[in-house]
Amino acid sequence: MRRIAKNDPDAICEMGTRCYAVDDYAGAIEYFTKATALGSAQAHYQLSTMYNYGTGVEKDRKKEVYHLEEATLKGHPKARHNLAVMSMITAALTKQSNILSSLLVRDMKIPWNFSKNFIKRERSERRSLLRLFVRTRLLSAGCY
Known part of the structure; x- marks a missing residue:
């Protein structure tokens, strides 16, 4: 929790992954979005898969491609x-x-x-x- 309080993108992304694992998709999106703002490639990738499958969000090809491109640019x-x-x-x-x-x-x-x-x-x-x-x-x- 201390790492999240210090805005560590990896810790925030990990928290989003934990929320996703227990089907708390709203929490997962919140954490992944915050992590993407801090530059996490993994969070961009996770959001792209959520938009691809429509897990917790409506399927959106444009947002999926956007997050895939951002994750690619960051080396994922x-x-x-x-x-x-x-x-x-x-x-x-x-x-x-x-x-x-x-x-x-x-x-x-x-x-x-x-x-x-x-x-x-x-x-x-x-x-x-x-x-x-x-x-x-x-x-x-x-x-x-």
């Missing part, structure tokens, strides 16, 4: 990966593969071995963009 690896997956959907639907390739190259530079190894394997097998998206989404959801 899962946020960067999720943003790359979202961009793959956009690229697949609008056929803008140059956006996809630049995000995947950036994604390969982060220290998250899942993304790097998965993308290298997919590129070497020359699978289609849509199949890459489906498998990535299934893996991230734990279904594959």
Whole structure:
């Protein structure tokens, strides 16, 4: 509690995670929002997932993308990966593969071995963009 009183963003984010774990979504949003104002990448990521699934808030794609972008800029690896997956959907639907390739190259530079190894394997097998998206989404959801 002393760290929260001193406005430590990690402690505030942890308190938001505890509220989320006991289904106190209003408290979680309050703590995550306060932590994002103090610069917590994890809090931005947590808010993006809440807006993605509509947990405690109404689903809002714009707010989800905003918080993913902020978390990515602050160096959160899962946020960067999720943003790359979202961009793959956009690229697949609008056929803008140059956006996809630049995000995947950036994604390969982060220290998250899942993304790097998965993308290298997919590129070497020359699978289609849509199949890459489906498998990535299934893996991230734990279904594959």
